[in-house]
Amino acid sequence: MPNRVLDHARIPELPNPYFGKVRDCYDLPDNRRILITTDRISAFDRILAAIPFKGQVLTQMARFWFENTDDICPNHVLDYPDPNVVIGKKLEILPVEIVVRGYLAGTTSTSILTRYKKGERVMYGHEFPDGLRDNAKLAEPIITPTTKAFDGGHDEPLTADEILSRGLLSQEQWQTVSTAALALFKRGQEMVARQGFILVDTKYEFGIDADGTILLADEIHTPDSSRFWLAD
Ligand SMILES: Nc1ncnc2c1ncn2[C@@H]1O[C@H](COP(=O)(O)OP(=O)(O)OP(=O)(O)O)[C@@H](O)[C@H]1O
Numbered sequence: 001m002p003n004r005v006l007d008h009a010r011i012p013e014l015p016n017p018y019f020g021k022v023r024d025c026y027d028l029p030d031n032r033r034i035l036i037t038t039d040r041i042s043a044f045d046r047i048l049a050a051i052p053f054k055g056q057v058l059t060q061m062a063r064f065w066f067e068n069t070d071d072i073c074p075n076h077v078l079d080y081p082d083p084n085v086v087i088g089k090k091l092e093i094l095p096v097e098i099v100v101r102g103y104l105a106g107t108t109s110t111s112i113l114t115r116y117k118k119g120e121r122v123m124y125g126h127e128f129p130d131g132l133r134d135n136a137k138l139a140e141p142i143i144t145p146t147t148k149a150f151d152g153g154h155d156e157p158l159t160a161d162e163i164l165s166r167g168l169l170s171q172e173q174w175q176t177v178s179t180a181a182l183a184l185f186k187r188g189q190e191m192v193a194r195q196g197f198i199l200v201d202t203k204y205e206f207g208i209d210a211d212g213t214i215l216l217a218d219e220i221h222t223p224d225s226s227r228f229w230l231a232d
């Protein structure tokens with residue numbers, strides 16, 4: 001049987017390579033970036049394996065969501081020339097990952113369920129009441145931002161105040177991305193609810209283009225960036 005797994009997409013001719021856990025990326029002329037989504041799967045910041053066609057599924061899911069949310073927030077996509085490939089505007093990625101959570105869920109050290117079970121009641125600048133059960137629905141979706149660890153580091157929790165006081169984002173940038181993220185999440189929750197799913201939590205990345213405009217980058221509402229549950 002032929003090898004159907006795209007475990008890497010190395011193109012030595014192209015400049016400024018970045019080999020992420022999942023995507024192999026390069027610059028193209030005219031302020032563009034090519035992002036080739038491989039079949040690599042990562043969890044807990046490690047590459048675990050490669051799964052045939054995962055990269056195509058991921059790219060096409062992200063495409064579905066980009067196309068169904070561009071009325072809320074403009075995104076980086078210029079073209080989809082291949083099932084695994086996005087050509088995007090080359091952005092300066094903002095140094096904060098905008099994580100949105102609708103439920104008290106998760107298993108990692110930065111997850112609000114893990115921290116809640118350790119007794120924490122103030123997390124990411126939000127206060128939580130006593131007595132919440134595992135995986136309880138939150139009163140409203142919240143943003144639990146983290147640093148964007150470039151080059152494979154681990155992301156660290158932030159509060160809105162820290163984002164501003166450390167100068168990671170301007171007040172105006174934070175206003176823009178936090179408003180967009182909550183609106184995107186609401187759209188995602190409503191759309192998956194109609195198919196019998198719950199969008200539990202997700203991560204958005206934003207970047208700035210050559211004109212200074214903030215655009216949604218990377219991917220959106222994929223299983224790599226999001227947690228989904230069956231509604232029933
Ligand atoms: N339009 C864009 N312009 C520039 N960089 C982008 C753009 N869209 C996404 N990126 C970056 O390209 C990389 C995509 O690779 P991948 O998703 O494999 O990385 P990752 O392993 O998830 O993240 P990282 O290694 O940065 O922690 C990410 O670093 C992402 O921030």
Ligand SMILES: [Mg+2]
Nearest residue numbers: 020021022218
């Ligand atoms: Mg990524």
